[in-house]
Amino acid sequence: QQQVKQSPQSLIVQKGGIPIINCAYENTAFDYFPWYQQFPGKGPALLIAIRPDVSEKKEGRFTISFNKSAKQFSLHIMDSQPGDSATYFCAASIQGGSEKLVFGKGTKLTVNP
Amino acid sequence: NAGVTQTPKFQVLKTGQSMTLQCAQDMNHNSMYWYRQDPGMGLRLIYYSASEGTTDKGEVPNGYNVSRLNKREFSLRLESAAPSQTSVYFCALRTGPTYGYTFGSGTRLTVV
Numbered sequence: 357q358q359q360v361k362q363s364p365q366s367l368i369v370q371k372g373g374i375p376i377i378n379c380a381y382e383n384t385a386f387d388y389f390p391w392y393q394q395f396p397g398k399g400p401a402l403l404i405a406i407r408p409d410v411s412e413k414k415e416g417r418f419t420i421s422f423n424k425s426a427k428q429f430s431l432h433i434m435d436s437q438p439g440d441s442a443t444y445f446c447a448a449s450i451q452g453g454s455e456k457l458v459f460g461k462g463t464k465l466t467v468n469p
Numbered sequence: 470n471a472g473v474t475q476t477p478k479f480q481v482l483k484t485g486q487s488m489t490l491q492c493a494q495d496m497n498h499n500s501m502y503w504y505r506q507d508p509g510m511g512l513r514l515i516y517y518s519a520s521e522g523t524t525d526k527g528e529v530p531n532g533y534n535v536s537r538l539n540k541r542e543f544s545l546r547l548e549s550a551a552p553s554q555t556s557v558y559f560c561a562l563r564t565g566p567t568y569g570y571t572f573g574s575g576t577r578l579t580v581v
Contacts, residue, residue: 365509390569399473399559399572400512445511455500455563456527457570461511 359383360448362460369436370468377431377463379446384427386448390457391420391431394443403444404431436467472496473562475573482550482580490545490576492560500563501543502527502570503535505556512559518543550580 361380369375381389390405406413406420406429413420417434433440446460476491492501499520504512504527514527518537532554534546547554557577561570 362511392569397574399561399574400570401572402569405569456502456514456517457512457561458514459504459512461509 359458360446360460362446362463364463365461366464366466368466368468371436371438373436373467375433375436375440375465375467377444377446377465378428379430379448379460380426380428381448382427383448383450385450386458388449388451388455389420389422389429390447390449391418392445392447392459394445394462400445433465436465438467438469441465441467472564472571473560473573475558475560475576477576478574479577480579482547482578484551484580486550487546487548488550488578489547490558490560490578492543492545492573493541494543494562495541496562496564496571497540498562498564499540501537502561502563503533503543503545504559504561505529506559506575507556515545515558547578550578552580554578555580 391403392400393403394400404415408424419432422429443462443464445462447457449457474493502517503515513529516535518524521540524535536544557575559575560573
């Protein structure tokens with residue numbers, strides 16, 4: 357059973373566009389929702405994270421929108437750049453205890469010049 | 470990736486061979502994890518360790534064993550490698566609720 361569903365699998369935008377990646381979760385006990393960015397040949401790196409007590413969080417050009425009632429959250433990249441081309445993973449976990457992260461399947465983003 | 474070191478970076482095994490993937494941290498955190506990454510499958514948890522001397526199964530533990538003999542190191546062992554274990558393996562360290570996980574740079578394993 358896939359606990360975090362991510363879409364789309366791949367996304368191509370032009371420089372300056374606003375790619376949006378969506379995730380949906382099933383377990384209402386999840387209380388921590390990070391996004392990771394991965395470049396080819398590298399390990400994933402934490403990009404931004406949100407907790408369910410807020411509906412939006414911004415860090416630079418990256419914004420997470422969170423809809424607790426719909427059990428959905430999304431990543432928006434404002435003014436996207438070719439350097440943003442990477443694979444993005446959403447994830448979820450329950451804070452406290454082992455805090456295992458459950459990942460979505462990833463979205464490969466390509467930003468064309 | 471600073472703080473988490475994985476060795477080797479690349480490995481080719483023949484079916485039935487065994488090997489151990491090594492992971493070491495220099496950040497003094499308790500929780501460590503092994504994930505595998507396959508195309509279109511995202512990252513799937515193999516095993517994790519909440520502290521020195523403790524380990525527990527994740528989503529896809531079959532065919533693997535782990536060892537956490539001290540706080541610094543968490544190793545993943547394939548006793549009898551199978552082609553289905555061809556993957557990229559990542560070790561991760563939980564660096565806190567705000568900082569999430571720090572991942573190593575990965576081990577690309579091919580089983581032929």
